[in-house]
Structure formats: structure tokens, C-alpha cells
Amino acid sequence: MKQIVPALLPAILLIVLVSVLAPDGNIKNDWFRFIGGFHPLVVHFPIALILFIPVFEIVGHFNTGLNIKPSVEIIIKVALLASIIAPLFGWALAWGDGFSGGIVTSHMWAGVLVPLACGILLLTHQKNWGLLYVIMLTATIGLVSWTGFLGGQLAHGRTHLTAHMPDNLREILGIEKPVSIALADPNTFFGGRVAPIFAARCVTCHGPDKIKGKLRLDSYALLTAGGANGPVIAPGNSDTSELYRRITLPIFHDEFMPAEGDPALSEDEIKLIALWIDQGASPDVTPDAIEGAPVFDTASLPVEVVVPDYDPVAAAADRAELANAVVEIQEKFPHILTYVSRNTGDLDLNATMMRGNFGDTEFALFEPVLGRIVRADLTATSITDQSAPLLLRMSNTTTLRLNQTTIGENLVLELSNLSSLKSLNLLGITISNDTKTLLTQVENLDHLYME
Amino acid sequence: MTLEEELKREALKAHTRRDFLTGCTGALGSLFMANAGVSSAFAAETNPAGPIDFPRNPSSPLSPLPPQFAPKARRVIFMHMAGAPSNLDLFDYKPELERLNGLDTPASFLEGKTFAFIRGVPKLLGPVYPFKQHGESGAWLSDRLPHLSDHVDDICFIKSMRTEQFNHAPAQLLMQTGETRAGFPSIGSWATYGLGTENQNLPGFMVMLSGGNSPSGGTQLWNNGFLPSVYQGVNTRSEGEPVLYLNNPDGVTRPIRRRMLDSLNRLNQANYAEYGNPETITRIAQYEMAYRMQMEATDVLDNRQESQKTRDAYGIEPGKGSFANNCLRARRLVERGVRFVQLYHWGWDTHGDSKASAINEGFKDRCREVDQPIAALLTDLKQRGLLEDTLVVWSSEFGRTPMQENRGGREMAFIGRDHNPNAFTIWMAGGGAKGGVNYGKTDDMGYEIAENPVEVRDFHATMLHLLGFDHHKLTYPFQGLDNKLTRVRPARVIGELLA
Incomplete structure (x- = not known):
């Protein structure tokens, strides 16, 4: 009991915290957002420490002269401490910055289970339960890897590992090429012209996987439903549309979108969105129904110059x-x-x-x-x-x-x-x-x- | 020591230890290679993908040579506004900056940036002059360029130029030679080296200065670098005799000059027969060209031969050296087959530290000095059918900041802007450049490039392309490297700018 309580109690308290104060998609006090900003930094300490455990075990097993096996316990203890701190920052980020969505939830739960796994790992180590210890170690590493992978998807998109996988490797592994999800009927102005802009520039943070400010832009219904602060478009009037206001703010403004230092939408993209909103923001109008809509598919592509070689x-x-x-x-x-x-x-x-x-x-x-x-x-x-x-x-x-x-x-x-x-x-x-x-x-x- | 002894000594000096060693190893090596049949591998005939050679008779180093492929531009007039005019007050209209005029510059603009003079937190400075759209292409121009605005549909604007240097001399060198250090051939030298020139009675590369001062890059801007000296730019004066020492001194008639040159040539020929240095032949050719120039240069640079109407169109004031004068001369030169004419106009360094350098004062005069002549030049070239194959370039070394300069952290009496290497505007017209194009974009503040950045080397590659060269192929071996204008980093011919 003397060992069990300190090993498992903090992890259990953490689970209680994220269950009671689950991130709800609303933006909170700046303190949470500030502290949360450190999550991607802190999170790498427990990862590194946990990965150290098998290294020390294996090296210590084959090279007894080094006498490093006794260090394993202290590494597990530090890893446990670090694995409690990191999710705290993560929770502060999700709670304060208004995150919600499928991957956010999975990542959070995987993350808060890591300290629990670490605690059990510590017990099995202290009790010298050989086989159970090995199983627990494998499980902990698996859990940490999974959490890290989900975190990567949140930061860099769902296909961040497979997007640039060579085709022949893709074939061997049976992984299909990521296709852009058909957001809406491409034969409408919204589906063919507006939605692709949202898909390329907005949906990473306002989509099914990560929902900032309760706003999703991956379908027409969700777009019109709006976000935490209500509707984001006012059909017929781009000037009073929150979405239009955000994308046309000065780039250094706090509320400017896309956030996090991403480049602004191009002039043509902004004009296109404005025209669509001004014309009623309908989901059905045909692609050529809106006059003066800028075309930018091929015109802006670089023109490669080929000259006859000197012969x-x-x-x-x-x-x-x-x-x-x-x-x-x-x-x-x-x-x-x-x-x-x-x-x-x-x-x-x-x-x-x-x-x-x-x-x-x-x-x-x-x-x-x-x-x-x-x-x-x-x-x-x-x-x-x-x-x-x-x-x-x-x-x-x-x-x-x-x-x-x-x-x-x-x-x-x-x-x-x-x-x-x-x-x-x-x-x-x-x-x-x-x-x-x-x-x-x-x-x-x-x-x-x-x- | 007698004259004869001295001559012997000089002759011996010409054979140095280095010559001897080079002769030994080089000759042995070539004997081997000739034997092994290696020499034929160097011949262009058997190596189609190899470099292009530029074989010329040493007595006519400027004879025309065909380019690699059929060119769009046969000659170039390159106008460089030395000191860097404000792109934000001429071509790059920024309504957002206008809205934020007078506000403190956000910290994100200043972090990690070095400025020549700005200190602390400067104020944002919107466009000082009103802008309007012109022509069918809808190009934005400020009201400082009323004459040029009639030509926008013939002009190809590049609004997303950037450079690596924020001081005038190195940035000018980069623009003119592709390198930030001295000692590299300028574009005009490369062009005359590659193409020669059409008129053998005039230099192939001529330079004219105006604005009261030389550009801070100095004569290095039209230097031949490591190319043979005959390809260096010839600077003509804007007032008085255009080319110094071209006229015969009092009492020397043309026949006497001829006899003198003939004697000199005999001496040089004897020297060449003895040492075989091709530069001697080049020197003879230079003397001969100067002799021919006596007739033609004075004539071609004499604007008084143009009608009063033409001179008025350019805005030329009689007896005054000016940019307008030089523009008309430039047209007369390209018409007579000069390959590359370079015009520098000084005085654009508008920091606002004095009346002359203020955007609300001296800048207006600079604009007035160039606007009408440039427009007249474009009209004139077009009307004479020369714009088809003459490339006109208007450029500078960098742009200016969207912040008002606050030298020493204090507010200044006049309006000025500091240097901005991250974004500036240049333009081309004629010679295969696509008219009515506005290429590239800066951000809302005109501070950095937002779309389609163009590096100086990309622009050089594009210019050489118009002249009929792949920039990889116009090379000159120096210090173990096949040197080229675009230097070593990858450069792209901007296809979007080609007609």
C-alpha cells in the first residue's frame, strides 16, 4: 500500500480532472492558453524517458560490467512524474484554447492513461514480477507511441505520416492514397470553388478531427451552424460575416485567420468567398452563376520554359x-x-x-x-x-x-x-x-x- | 643602359619562371593528350551538350556572334534608378497600409530585422501619393508617373523582386553583376561577350550617368570583371564632350592621326610577332575603333540632330545634361546597333533626412526628371519599330520600408523611408517581355513577398533567355569554374513574363 498510493494516485486524480472538466470547445482564460502552449514542448520528456527504460534494460542485461540496471527504477520514477505533468499542459491547451473533436478526445485519453501505465510499470518493477513487467513495459511504450501519433495528427493533419509515402511502399503495406474528402457537390459554386479553399486552408483546425472554437467548415450544414460565438456567415452580406472579417484582418491581428502564423488567403480566394456570401451563400448555385469570380486554377501556375539544347x-x-x-x-x-x-x-x-x-x-x-x-x-x-x-x-x-x-x-x-x-x-x-x-x-x- | 639593352631585358622579363613551368607541364600534358586522342573530346562538334564557345578573330573582338537560340531581344536599354526609389509610392499600391498610416509598427515587423537607420518603433507610412489604375491591364500607378501610366499595357511589372543586400553599393553590384562583391562582369559585358555588337564603329556596351552623382557602386557596375577588357562598358559624359580624348588635338588633322596610328600599329604588330599575346591584337583593335568612333560617336551622341519636336517630347532642355538627354541618346545608340545601353539616374535615396531626399519634396523632382523621358523613349521605340526587339528594363537595387524613417529613434522633419531589401518593383518592356503583366505580390504592407518571389538571379536568367541564351551556357572559365552571370545557385527563367 505504501508503494501503491504514490504510484497510482496522481494518475487517477488526472483522470478525474479530465472527466469532470472535459474540454468543451469554448475559449477560456488566457492563462490556460498560455500554459497550454508549452504542451508540445513538455510532452517530449516523458516520451524520451520511457524509451530509455528498454535501452537500459537491454544494455544492462548484456553488459553487466556497466552496472546500469539499478538506474532503471529512478528513470521510471522520473518518467512517471513527467508523464503526469505533460497531460496537465495538454489539458490546459484543449480546455483553454477551445479544442474538441474525435482525435482530440482520443489523444487526451491515451495521454492520461500513460501515467497510469507508468505507475503499474513501477509496481511490477519494484515487486520483481519479471514477465508482467516485460508485458507492462511493452504496453506502456505502445501507448506512448499511439498517443504521440495522435498528437502528430492533430498538429500536422490526419495523413501526416502517409501523405508522402512512395507508391510502391504504399502497395506493399496496403495503405490507400489519401484522397480529399468530397465535401459537397463539386458541380455547385460552393462545392466546386469555396469548399476546396476551406479544405485546403481551414479544415485542419475546423474539421472533424480538431474543432477549434466549436466551428467546423467541412460541410455546408456545419458552416452555417457556426461556432462558439454564433453564425460565421451572414448570407447576402460579407461585411457583417464573422468569417470574412477574420480572414481580412491585418495579418498580425490576434483574431486573424488562418491562425498560428499560416499565410493569409490569397486576394483571389478572399474575393471568391466574399462574392459567394454576397450572392446569398447558397449551397446550390452553379459554378458559373456568380459573375466576376476570379479563376485561379491554371493561370497562376509557373510556366516552365524549355529551350532547344545547343546542337x-x-x-x-x-x-x-x-x-x-x-x-x-x-x-x-x-x-x-x-x-x-x-x-x-x-x-x-x-x-x-x-x-x-x-x-x-x-x-x-x-x-x-x-x-x-x-x-x-x-x-x-x-x-x-x-x-x-x-x-x-x-x-x-x-x-x-x-x-x-x-x-x-x-x-x-x-x-x-x-x-x-x-x-x-x-x-x-x-x-x-x-x-x-x-x-x-x-x-x-x-x-x-x-x- | 642603352635602349637596346633595356629592350633585351624587357624581353627576358617576359619569360618568367611561371611561364617556363607552365610550358613544361602544359606542353607535356598536351603531348600526351594529343597522343591519346583526348583533344577531340574537347571539340564542340563531338560534345553537343557542352559549353558554347565564342571564337573570334582577335582583331575584331566585338564582331557579332549568333546566340544559342533565336532571340526575342536584340539589344537592351537598362535604366537603373540609383539609390532605390520607393516602390510603395510608385507602383506597389497598399490600401491596407494607407489605413494603418501613422500607427506604431507591430513588433513582429521589427523582430530580427536590421535597418540602415530605423531605430526603436517607427510609425507605419501609407502611400504618400494617390494611386489610380491604368490601361486595360489595370496596373496601379501613383500620380507621380502621369506619362508612364499611358504605357502600362506594354509593360511587364515584377512586383515581387527581392535582394540579399540592404546597402546601395553591394545591392547595385548584385543587380548589375550577379555578385555582391566587386570583380565580376556586368550584364552588359556578358551580353557583348556573348553576342558582340552590330556596329563595329561604336562600343558594344555604353553607359550614361545623370542626376548629379555617380551611383555608389562606382565604375565596377559596368566593369568587365574577368572577361577580356574590351567588353567593359564605355562611360560617356552627359555634358561637354560625350567621349573624352576622342577629338583630335588642335593642329592634328585626321590624316596625321591616321599616320600616327599606323606607326603605333606596326610597333604593336612587332610586339605581337615576338610574344604572341592576343591582348596586343585587341589593343590594336581598340585604337582602330577609337579612330572610327571619332566619326560616328560624336555624330550619334549629338541630340541636336533630332527634330525640336522629338527633343520636346523627351523634355530636353538645351545645353543641359540630363536623364532626358540620355534617354534620347539611348534610342539613337540602339538604332545604330549598340548592343547594351545602361542609364543610371542618381538621387533616389529618399530617407527624408533633408529636403532633397524627402518623399514629399526631392522625390517629386526625381519622378519629374524620369517620367516624361521614359514615356517618350517607349513611344519613340514603339513608333520606330524598335520596341519589338529592344528590351527596356527599369530597375533599382532594392525597395523601401512601409515604415517612416525615424533616424536615431526621433521623428524627422521630412517624410522618408528606409531601405527594404525584402520587396521591390522593377519592370521590363518590349524585346519579348509580355506587356500588361503585373507579376508577383507583396504582403498587405508591401514589406515582404507574398506570392511568386523573384530573385535577382531569376531576373538575370530571364533577361539572358530573351537575348537567346540559356544562362547555364553563357559561361567563361575563370579560376577553375565555368563562371556565369547567374552564379552558382539555381535560377529560374520566369516563363510567366515572356510574350
Whole structure:
């Protein structure tokens, strides 16, 4: 009796406490919430101590020289003490911070049973009941692990251990991939657009497993039922809706949601919720019934940029046919004829660098490569209508700059119909209004520059 | 010592112990590798995924080379507002901050933060100027940029830039060179190294300063770093002769200059024949370019050749060096085929410690100095068909705090904001950047990034992408590393910004 009372009494008192003052989902005095905040910190002491017991037993069994077995009793005693303190903090957290829900209850009961198990473990150790002691030790460790697992689910969500399990391991263990619970009909505005926001951002704390402030957001009925302070939405009026007020407070405000340092809902998400409330917060309206609702499924996703890899072999093959002709021209006119890129045989003609020194005679020498020139800048060169037959053969040219040349408007009109042309620059060329009208009607052109 | 003896001595000095040792081992090694057939493994032809080489004739180090893939931007005008303008009073509208104007800053904003000048608990400072939405894209701009607001649909705003430095010089270096320390090539150097330049009579990378002071990063901001010196930015003066020592001295005619250069070139050629140092050839090329520049540079930088109407559009006051002047020059330069033009405008460090640096005073002047010229530049480029393939960048080194600066913990006479490296706004236009985009978000206070953060290296990777390069491929071997502008941490091309 002298041993039984101190071993079991505190545990029993703890059980009485949590039965009488069971957490009811209402937020209480700040002192409870403050003390409760230490629960995740304190809780690791009993866990570590209890796990020390088998380590000492096993090591002591095989290595008698160390003589560590006598320490086991004191470890069990300290573990017992720690396992009484930790649930006290936990109770303060759940009681003070307004927790309720399935996992909260399971976690709490598992937690308050730990000191009881520790007390019995201590007795079986003191009485030297070998087999019973081993069984009790196994049971205590199992109970502690289970409690810890439930605690993890509360803090990090129900699937915190299995969410990122590799698929092949999942198959072996027969664990199904977690699927998001269908909250409501996805073919309604609420089910398809609003509920997914709640599911992603709110339900960890306002769902079946953990219910803070008596509010659950995992179904329409529960949402409209409201929380500890009454309804959270006022259909038709987002401004007087508590839920809307909470998510739009300044991020450092005490009552801001999501709490605990989680980032705010995005502007689009907030707008979407506001629109839905303003339009009556109906569970049935169709997804496209609310005008101006922001769309954010694909638009905000990052756009990955893929570029063709540098491939000199392919480029050389593409250039082979005209390679000699290009080299010849480049020697005659340095720096003005270049390949568009390392990966192609397409050419870029930049004759404007020669200004007036580039005319019809010079252009004629480019005859062999005309078909591969995709960009031709002839700005301020002395090229004239004499080059018309050559210019009209530039069927792959997408950009043609003829500004400040003396090309006539008839040729310009013909050139505007070059099959690949996208951009044509005619600034400084005198063009009649009739021709201008015709030019603006050319469909291919994305850019047309005229005086 | 006679001249001949001295020459012999100099020649001997050129062969150092280090040269000898390098020759020994290097030559032996290459003999082995040639023998073992290793050398062919280094040739690009057999190694498609390898680095890109930039082969050039040493006598024309700036000759144009094609980029890796077809580029969207062929040239760049990069405007840097030195001193860091307030993003919160120009582009990043924060109604929530406006509501909380004048309240004490919450402790959570100050914990663990270091500020240049803010001490104790400062007051929150809402937008100082009214904001309005503009264009079809609905971009928010304050009333300080009335001209620019007509162009928002051509502009791609990045409102979620952040940097690692909260002091001007290192932050400017990071923005311009990708490193916070001196000694690394700036973007313009990389661009001219990779692409050369179209006009062989002008430098490929030109820099112009305005605002009365040089940026605090100094000449390192347009330095070539470890790239050959020919790729460094050429700084032109905004008043007086644009390029110093370009004009012939009195009594020296152009033919005399030609003869002088020819003699100099013969000497340099002899030196090259003896030592084979390619930098000698580069030097000859530089002299030749300077000679050609005598004709072209003076001409291209002369804004008086533009019509009065154009000069008025930019807001140029005759005979005064200004940002407006430089904007018009920038257009004239890119039009003539200069690859990279860098404009710095000084005076944006609006701490509020004096009238000139107050957001309610000097800041207004700075805005007036740049707003009309930038808008005119965009109009001009667009009208001439140059915006299609000219990338215009407006940037700075960091942003400013949503708190009013309280230097030494005391309230100050003028309104100012301290440095904020955690969030700032920059923008791009033309050259393949997507117009009408407002990318990224800061939090309700404009204090930190809330959505889509963009690091400086991400922005650099995006710029190089527009110029036709995968940022991994534009490299230069130095100190055992294939160096690149984006340095060593992973960088992302922001696909959302590309047209």
C-alpha cells in the first residue's frame, strides 16, 4: 500500500480532472492558453524517458560490467512524474484554447492513461514480477507511441505520416492514397470553388478531427451552424460575416485567420468567398452563376520554359548547303550577315550598318542566300526598286525594315504579301492614302510601321 | 643602359619562371593528350551538350556572334534608378497600409530585422501619393508617373523582386553583376561577350550617368570583371564632350592621326610577332575603333540632330545634361546597333533626412526628371519599330520600408523611408517581355513577398533567355569554374513574363 498510493494516485486524480472538466470547445482564460502552449514542448520528456527504460534494460542485461540496471527504477520514477505533468499542459491547451473533436478526445485519453501505465510499470518493477513487467513495459511504450501519433495528427493533419509515402511502399503495406474528402457537390459554386479553399486552408483546425472554437467548415450544414460565438456567415452580406472579417484582418491581428502564423488567403480566394456570401451563400448555385469570380486554377501556375539544347551537329547539317556561299559573303561584307542562332541555318541581314554604301549592286551578291534570310534590316541603305526581283524572292523573311529607303510604294505593296512576313517597316517612305489602306488590310502582318 | 639593352631585358622579363613551368607541364600534358586522342573530346562538334564557345578573330573582338537560340531581344536599354526609389509610392499600391498610416509598427515587423537607420518603433507610412489604375491591364500607378501610366499595357511589372543586400553599393553590384562583391562582369559585358555588337564603329556596351552623382557602386557596375577588357562598358559624359580624348588635338588633322596610328600599329604588330599575346591584337583593335568612333560617336551622341519636336517630347532642355538627354541618346545608340545601353539616374535615396531626399519634396523632382523621358523613349521605340526587339528594363537595387524613417529613434522633419531589401518593383518592356503583366505580390504592407518571389538571379536568367541564351551556357572559365552571370545557385527563367 505504501508503494501503491504514490504510484497510482496522481494518475487517477488526472483522470478525474479530465472527466469532470472535459474540454468543451469554448475559449477560456488566457492563462490556460498560455500554459497550454508549452504542451508540445513538455510532452517530449516523458516520451524520451520511457524509451530509455528498454535501452537500459537491454544494455544492462548484456553488459553487466556497466552496472546500469539499478538506474532503471529512478528513470521510471522520473518518467512517471513527467508523464503526469505533460497531460496537465495538454489539458490546459484543449480546455483553454477551445479544442474538441474525435482525435482530440482520443489523444487526451491515451495521454492520461500513460501515467497510469507508468505507475503499474513501477509496481511490477519494484515487486520483481519479471514477465508482467516485460508485458507492462511493452504496453506502456505502445501507448506512448499511439498517443504521440495522435498528437502528430492533430498538429500536422490526419495523413501526416502517409501523405508522402512512395507508391510502391504504399502497395506493399496496403495503405490507400489519401484522397480529399468530397465535401459537397463539386458541380455547385460552393462545392466546386469555396469548399476546396476551406479544405485546403481551414479544415485542419475546423474539421472533424480538431474543432477549434466549436466551428467546423467541412460541410455546408456545419458552416452555417457556426461556432462558439454564433453564425460565421451572414448570407447576402460579407461585411457583417464573422468569417470574412477574420480572414481580412491585418495579418498580425490576434483574431486573424488562418491562425498560428499560416499565410493569409490569397486576394483571389478572399474575393471568391466574399462574392459567394454576397450572392446569398447558397449551397446550390452553379459554378458559373456568380459573375466576376476570379479563376485561379491554371493561370497562376509557373510556366516552365524549355529551350532547344545547343546542337552543333544538327546546325551544321542545316547550314551545309549554303555554308560556302555564306562564308564568301561574310568575307566580302564583314559583320552584317550572321546566323540567327547557333541552332539554325537561318540568316540575319543587317545592312543598315553600311548605310548608303549598301545598294542594289551589293544586295545582288546576296542572291544565293536570299531564301534563308529571316530578318532583313535595310534601313537607310541606298537600295532601290531595281532590287525588286531579289526582294520578292525573300519568302522566309519575317521582318523587313525598309525605312528611310527610296523604295517605291508599288513595290512596297507587293512586298507586303511576302508569304512569311510579320513585321514591315516603311517609315520615311512616301505612301499614298490608297496604298496605306491596302497595306493595313494585309492579314499576315502583325506590325506595320508607316508615317 | 642603352635602349637596346633595356629592350633585351624587357624581353627576358617576359619569360618568367611561371611561364617556363607552365610550358613544361602544359606542353607535356598536351603531348600526351594529343597522343591519346583526348583533344577531340574537347571539340564542340563531338560534345553537343557542352559549353558554347565564342571564337573570334582577335582583331575584331566585338564582331557579332549568333546566340544559342533565336532571340526575342536584340539589344537592351537598362535604366537603373540609383539609390532605390520607393516602390510603395510608385507602383506597389497598399490600401491596407494607407489605413494603418501613422500607427506604431507591430513588433513582429521589427523582430530580427536590421535597418540602415530605423531605430526603436517607427510609425507605419501609407502611400504618400494617390494611386489610380491604368490601361486595360489595370496596373496601379501613383500620380507621380502621369506619362508612364499611358504605357502600362506594354509593360511587364515584377512586383515581387527581392535582394540579399540592404546597402546601395553591394545591392547595385548584385543587380548589375550577379555578385555582391566587386570583380565580376556586368550584364552588359556578358551580353557583348556573348553576342558582340552590330556596329563595329561604336562600343558594344555604353553607359550614361545623370542626376548629379555617380551611383555608389562606382565604375565596377559596368566593369568587365574577368572577361577580356574590351567588353567593359564605355562611360560617356552627359555634358561637354560625350567621349573624352576622342577629338583630335588642335593642329592634328585626321590624316596625321591616321599616320600616327599606323606607326603605333606596326610597333604593336612587332610586339605581337615576338610574344604572341592576343591582348596586343585587341589593343590594336581598340585604337582602330577609337579612330572610327571619332566619326560616328560624336555624330550619334549629338541630340541636336533630332527634330525640336522629338527633343520636346523627351523634355530636353538645351545645353543641359540630363536623364532626358540620355534617354534620347539611348534610342539613337540602339538604332545604330549598340548592343547594351545602361542609364543610371542618381538621387533616389529618399530617407527624408533633408529636403532633397524627402518623399514629399526631392522625390517629386526625381519622378519629374524620369517620367516624361521614359514615356517618350517607349513611344519613340514603339513608333520606330524598335520596341519589338529592344528590351527596356527599369530597375533599382532594392525597395523601401512601409515604415517612416525615424533616424536615431526621433521623428524627422521630412517624410522618408528606409531601405527594404525584402520587396521591390522593377519592370521590363518590349524585346519579348509580355506587356500588361503585373507579376508577383507583396504582403498587405508591401514589406515582404507574398506570392511568386523573384530573385535577382531569376531576373538575370530571364533577361539572358530573351537575348537567346540559356544562362547555364553563357559561361567563361575563370579560376577553375565555368563562371556565369547567374552564379552558382539555381535560377529560374520566369516563363510567366515572356510574350
